[in-house]
Amino acid sequence: MLTLLNLLSAVALLIWGTHIVRTGILRVYGSQLRRVLSNNMDKRPLAFLAGIAVTAVVQSSNATAMLVSSFVSQGLMALTPALAIMLGADVGTALMSRVLTFDLSWLSPLLIFIGVVFFLSRKQTRLGQMGRVSIGLGLIVLALQLIVTAAGPITGAQGVKVLFGSLTGDILLDALIGALFAMVSYSSLAAVLLTATLAGSEVISLPVAIGLVIGANIGSGVLAFISSSMQNAAGRQVALGSLLYKLIGLLLIIPVLTPLVAWMDSLTFSPQTLVIGFHLLYNTSRCLLLLPTVKWMARLCRSLLPEQAEENGIARSRHLDPTALATPSLALANAVRETLRIGDLIDTMLGSLVDALRGAQPALNQALRKQGDDVEALCSDVKLYLAQMPRDDLGDQDNRRWAEIIELSMDLKHSSDIIERMLRKIQRQKTSERRSFSDTGLEELATLHQQLLANLRLGLGVFVSSDPASARQLLREKRRFRAQERRLTHAHVSRLQRKVVQSIETSSLHLELIADMKRLNSLFCGSAYAVLETSETAALSDQESPA
Template identity: 45%
Template sequence: MKHLLNLLAAVALLVWGTYLVRTGILRVFGANLRQVLARSISTRPAAGLAGFGVTALVQSSTATALIVSAFVGQGVVSLPTALAMMLGADVGSSMMAVVFSFDLSWLSPLFIFVGVVLFITRQSTPLGRFGRVLIGLGLMLLALRLVSESTAIMVRSPAVKALLQSLYSDILLEITVGALMAVVAYSSLAIVLLTATLAASGGIPLDVALGLTIGANLGSGLLGVLATAKSAVPVRQVPIGNLVFKCFGVVLAAPFVGYWVTYLRPAVPDHATAVVLYHLAFNVLIAILFIGFTQYVARWVGQWLPKPDRNPVTGRPHHLDPSALETPSLAISNAAREALHQADVVESMLLGMLRVIKENDLRLAEELRRMDDTVDQLYSAIKYYLTKISREALGEEESRRWTDIISFTINMEQIGDIIERILLDIEEKKIRKNRSFSDAGMAEICELHARLVDNLRLGMSVFLNASVRDAQKLLEEKARFRDLERAYAGTHLTRLTENTAQSIETSSLHLDLISDLKRINSHICSIAYPILDSAGALAPSRLKPVLPEQPSRVL
């Protein structure tokens, strides 16, 4: 029992080390990795090489699958190109298995020591995050040595020998067990390394190890499908397409395991090397055979899992992919896109509001008020999504973006509430009482509304691009809008003194309306403050310095 616990602990340590390396690399290089993948879309071979390079660094084809799937969901990468990237990613993962198959246990103490020092002393910096990667690498190397030692003891047990013999010559059982192990461990790389170590120590025969390796490859494809099961349809298409390639590879490779053992094993120095080289050969052959067929597989996947028609004002979040949370930079990007979706709903409400004022459309007013519930739902979803992103994993720029998104969504939610109250006032004080604004008053409202729509669109651009020039322009619009609101309030009072009947009937509503429009504009212009503040373009205060009071002279 003690030796079994030692083995299970070593396997857990191997899985944990793999996790530390994967998440650490994504936290250090997440934004750069996204840029590399996004730019490598000119040809399928280039996409495959990009997937190979990123996965060799991240040491997880599943992590690459999640990043690439998010790109497809955002429309940055086409599905055939994404599938080519995944073929390269699988080769990159198998190459790392070859590297780890060498005896590098002497590096384990060095990596752990340096990693812990860096992580503790510089925890919130990129150097500290790189220390986390070194800790993971050290734990992986240590775990492989512990697995080898524990296995060498356990294989002497008669019960263990009987269990291992049950796998012998049953390729389907071996593939199934390998796939399940990869899914449970959340890492095909860890399972391949474990299998190679078991084979090297004599724990399992070579042909069983090769069957488990095929199953681990199938399990890595299943992992991507399971990780994106709750994501949008475009995101789920990439793992499904990659799983199709895996299935074809299993069908082609399984019948020829015996040939590898018989004819190629003599040329390989040991069983561990034979396993990792087989793993590499498996993925290289799949990449070579199927990279020319990605467009056909993409077409099949599109037919099996078609994209639904998307309503731009639906309340369901479009971009909050939970599988992207392990890559903070990608999750921040998803939250920003969902915030723009929320702003689109607010814009639809703002445009419809003028129609209600002009046409007295009660049905449209009710629909627009229901859309405020959509705005509130999106605000809650974005806020909850952002709270699940590890703040420790965010750099300075990403932390600032995190705050900007929260501020933007709060402003959009408050604008939606103001529009809802305006619609209720219009229904109660204008439509149901059959009143109307004077021609001059309606013209003023239309002018303010047009400026408001333009400012909202400018605010969305400022939020998206962080342009200091546009932010300054938006803040200038705040002063112009305030002056217009004061001027139009004055002209309305002039019409009251002239006893204009329509102005008298709608006086309270008119003044409240232009005041509410100014409040909406203030929320829109608030988008500019974080951009200008980070650029150092904000003055400390708009107040003029007050002269100190002079002491009164007593006569």
């Protein structure tokens, strides 16, 4: 019982070490990995090599699957190159299984010692996070040693020999057992290394070991598909395609398995070397053979997992990937993209305002009501998403960005409420009172509206770029808008003095709309202060405070 517990704890340590390495790498180089995987991946060979490289860095094909699925679900990457990356990830994990079979017993204590020193002394710095990665690598090496050590007594037990002796080389049964190994250990790499150990101890024959290795690959595909269950259909399509490729590999290997095993058995290498070598040869051959088919596989996955319509007519977040919450840089980028989506909805709602003023459409139709509901739902999603982030791990810059996203999403929500209120006022004026603006008054409101729309777009640009020059330009536009608003208010009062009938009838609504636009302008320009307060605090003291 103690031996079994030692084996399970070693497997758990391997899983934990892989998790530490993956999260540490993503916290330090998450943005760079995001750019590598989401840009310039149109060519399949380049995407294939990127999958190998990223998997070698994060030490796990499952980690690569989560990254790629996340980018596809957010619309940062097409499905076709994503499937090519996943094929490269399978080769990458096979390469790592070969590397980790070398005698690295000296490396584990060195990596853990160095990692602890740097992580405790400089926890919030990049060097401290690299220390965390070093700890994870040390734990992985140590866990693999413990797995081999703990498996020794187990493989020597008579009951285990009888159990494995019942496996006769039936490829389907062996593949099923191998898949279960990978799922229980949460790592195809651990399952393959354990299989190599069993083969080296002559507990299982070479044909059985090869079947277990093939099954371990399938098990990793099942794990990736289960892990993508919280993502949208686009993200799940990546995991489905990877799993289907692994199943196709099983079908392709069955006709040549008997002569292949006979040839391998005639070689003079040890069983462990043969198992690891087959794993590398099988994954490399399979992935290179199937790489030209990624376009057809993408079509198949889209047909099997089509995009679903939004439930109850309410928009659902597209970019708020829960799996990215452990990586602040990625999670914040996701929240920024979703906030910009809210900004696009405000842009559309604001564009409808001038049409309602001119009578080109109903003031508050069903489409506009839905857009307001969508803004409210998405703002709530952004807040809840950011609330789940572990803020203790955020640096100063990420903390400021976190606050900026929250503030802008709230400002956009208030803007939506104001626009809806303005549209209701216009609707009430036209339906119940049946009055219309004078031609001059209407053009003044339209002019102010165009300036307001431009400030919204500039404000969103400042939010994305955090450019101080653009922020200063936005503050200048804010002051220009206020001057224009005062001028138009005075012009309206002048028309009242001249007793223009239409101006008198719509005076109250006219002035209320101008005041509402002034409030909207203040909300749209708020992003400028967030940018400038960090780099130009002294200069801000001379500027006007936000209204």
